[in-house]
Amino acid sequence: xxxxxxxxxxxxxERTLWEMRKATTVSQxxxxxxxxxxxxxxxxxxxxxxxxxxQTVKTVRKTLKTWIDKGLGGLWEAQGRGRKKTxxxxxxxxxxxxxxxxxxxxxxxxxxxKLRRERQVNLSxxxxxxxxxxxxxxxxxxx
Numbered sequence: 001x002x003x004x005x006x007x008x009x010x011x012x013x014e015r016t017l018w019e020m021r022k023a024t025t026v027s028q029x030x031x032x033x034x035x036x037x038x039x040x041x042x043x044x045x046x047x048x049x050x051x052x053x054x055q056t057v058k059t060v061r062k063t064l065k066t067w068i069d070k071g072l073g074g075l076w077e078a079q080g081r082g083r084k085k086t087x088x089x090x091x092x093x094x095x096x097x098x099x100x101x102x103x104x105x106x107x108x109x110x111x112x113x114k115l116r117r118e119r120q121v122n123l124s125x126x127x128x129x130x131x132x133x134x135x136x137x138x139x140x141x142x143x
Contacts, residue, residue, distance in 0.1 A: 099138070
């Protein structure tokens with residue numbers, strides 16, 4: 001068992017964290033973080049909280065330390081997480097235009113190569129197919 005880490009809340013913070021449990025606009029991840037902070041305030045040990053929330057002890061400790069440093073704002077994900085797109089809307093519109101106006105037909109590998117050659121955008125054929133299907137620009141038949 002590591003060093004004791006405990007959070008103390010005032011009434012307003014405790015009420016806010018309690019209400020977050022029922023909020024429909026709050027992600028489950030944020031709700032779990034709020035619950036971890038609340039349980040720490042109630043005297044639960046980090047190991048108990050981790051077991052209760054099906055998280056690692058390291059995750060719970062990080063949550064509590066972030067609460068101590070940043071307060072309520074530390075419960076939410078930081079902006080800019082995840083991989084950034086390597087393509088922009090104009091690239092896909094260009095391909096859609098080719099699909100509409102070219103007399104020939106393309107498969108996803110040919111479109112990926114066309115995009116790479118003419119626009120210097122590298123997308124896998126599978127990912128390109130997903131993008132175009134989502135936009136309704138690519139047939140759902142076999143290729």
